[in-house]
Amino acid sequence: MTLGPNQTETLARARGDLRLGLPVVLVGAGHAMAAVAVEALTAERLAQMRALGPLDLALTARRAETLKARAYDDDLARIAVPEGADLRWILAVADPADDLRLPMKGPLASRRDGDAGLHRLALALAKSAQLLPAAVLVPVPDGLAFAATHGLTLVSTQDSAALDRLAPFAPVISARLPMVASHAGRVHVFRPDDGGAEHYAIEIGRPDRDKPVLARLHSACFTGDVLGSLKCDCGPQLRAALAQMGEEGAGVLLYLNQEGRGIGLANKMRAYSLQDQGFDTVEANHRLGFEDDERDFRIGAEILKRMGFSQVRLLTNNPKKLAMLSACGLTVVERVPLKVGETRENAAYLATKAAKSGHLL
Numbered sequence: 001m002t003l004g005p006n007q008t009e010t011l012a013r014a015r016g017d018l019r020l021g022l023p024v025v026l027v028g029a030g031h032a033m034a035a036v037a038v039e040a041l042t043a044e045r046l047a048q049m050r051a052l053g054p055l056d057l058a059l060t061a062r063r064a065e066t067l068k069a070r071a072y073d074d075d076l077a078r079i080a081v082p083e084g085a086d087l088r089w090i091l092a093v094a095d096p097a098d099d100l101r102l103p104m105k106g107p108l109a110s111r112r113d114g115d116a117g118l119h120r121l122a123l124a125l126a127k128s129a130q131l132l133p134a135a136v137l138v139p140v141p142d143g144l145a146f147a148a149t150h151g152l153t154l155v156s157t158q159d160s161a162a163l164d165r166l167a168p169f170a171p172v173i174s175a176r177l178p179m180v181a182s183h184a185g186r187v188h189v190f191r192p193d194d195g196g197a198e199h200y201a202i203e204i205g206r207p208d209r210d211k212p213v214l215a216r217l218h219s220a221c222f223t224g225d226v227l228g229s230l231k232c233d234c235g236p237q238l239r240a241a242l243a244q245m246g247e248e249g250a251g252v253l254l255y256l257n258q259e260g261r262g263i264g265l266a267n268k269m270r271a272y273s274l275q276d277q278g279f280d281t282v283e284a285n286h287r288l289g290f291e292d293d294e295r296d297f298r299i300g301a302e303i304l305k306r307m308g309f310s311q312v313r314l315l316t317n318n319p320k321k322l323a324m325l326s327a328c329g330l331t332v333v334e335r336v337p338l339k340v341g342e343t344r345e346n347a348a349y350l351a352t353k354a355a356k357s358g359h360l361l
């Protein structure tokens with residue numbers, strides 16, 4: 001028996017460390033590197049890293065494409081950080097915020113020798129920590145000893161398999177909540193084992209577990225749900241879904257904390273700032289180094305199953321949600337369209353979702 005962390009816990013620690021600006025030590029295929037997330041890098045830490053050897057800046061291939069830098073490793077590029085490059089240079093290369101004001105970043109030299117496995121792991125960790133997908137890495141001689149000496153978290157490429165697994169989760173508590181939409185409301189809180197965000201199920205009435213339930217998988221949108229943003233349709237969709245469940249007297253709305261289609265509020269605001277420069281919702285995600293949609297809908301399916309549901313009438317315009325629920329073993333007996341909240345400000349956003357992300361009109 002060991003008291004030490006398992007794979008999932010090690011990854012959770014690494015995410016926390018990266019958000020703090022601490023390096024993590026990555027090992028695999030006989031190599032070891034210390035990696036730090038660019039977003040949390042300080043000048044002091046950069047100097048300490050530089051003292052260890054030549055630095056690499058790992059960027060996604062999507063970001064490299066914008067920068068006209070060569071990505072020799074398919075999904076990522078390893079940029080050699082020039083000796084004189086300071087923190088500002090690194091941030092400007094990694095973060096597209098200032099691309100229009102400062103378009104010239106190069107010339108950027110990409111590495112093509114050696115292995116990119118540790119760089120890939122660093123980017124996956126940064127993404128899963130909802131940081132900008134960019135990391136500075138430096139080789140270290142003996143990963144195990146280096147991590148122990150400096151008190152740093154050690155992650156091996158084998159641990160990365162756990163990044164794709166859906167972490168187990170457990171119900172924490174549920175309590176009654178009378179709401180405008182229904183007096184018979186109940187909020188259930190679910191907590192994943194990987195230190196990630198909690199998710200909520202809002203149960204309206206007492207839906208019959210043997211019949212299809214009116215269900216909605218709602219992804220958190222602070223700007224739409226809380227602030228009444230006109231840039232998207234999330235707030236009206238949230239309220240319309242609850243209202244319909246209230247009218248029917250039964251339903252379940254999952255409030256999934258996957259802000260910004262899984263990239264987090266800070267990155268969503270980065271995307272909004274790019275949208276103000278003329279990029280659409282999909283292009284903005286790509287320029288930041290993210291895919292169009294980084295959400296994992298499996299958690300929604302698993303929560304529904306855990307609550308005893310096996311058949312759903314799903315309120316959505318997104319075919320991917322239907323496909324994922326079916327793939328996870330739920331029977332989708334009906335898609336219930338949810339078309340509310342179209343405004344002059346969000347018309348282009350909704351059109352882009354239909355054209356590029358397959359949303360049904």
Ligand SMILES: Nc1nc2c(ncn2[C@@H]2O[C@H](COP(=O)(O)OP(=O)(O)OP(=O)(O)O)[C@@H](O)[C@H]2O)c(=O)[nH]1
Pocket residue numbers: 217218219220221222232234237258259260261262263268271272281285315316317318321353359
């Ligand atoms: N990255 C990014 N996320 C956005 C943007 N606008 C809205 N979001 C997020 O998109 C998610 C909205 O998802 P949902 O309401 O589930 O919508 P959907 O996938 O379009 O599917 P349905 O509404 O079910 O048809 C929320 O997490 C929002 O925070 C944007 O411009 N960029």
Ligand SMILES: [Zn+2]
Pocket residue numbers: 221223224225232233234235
């Ligand atoms: Zn929204």
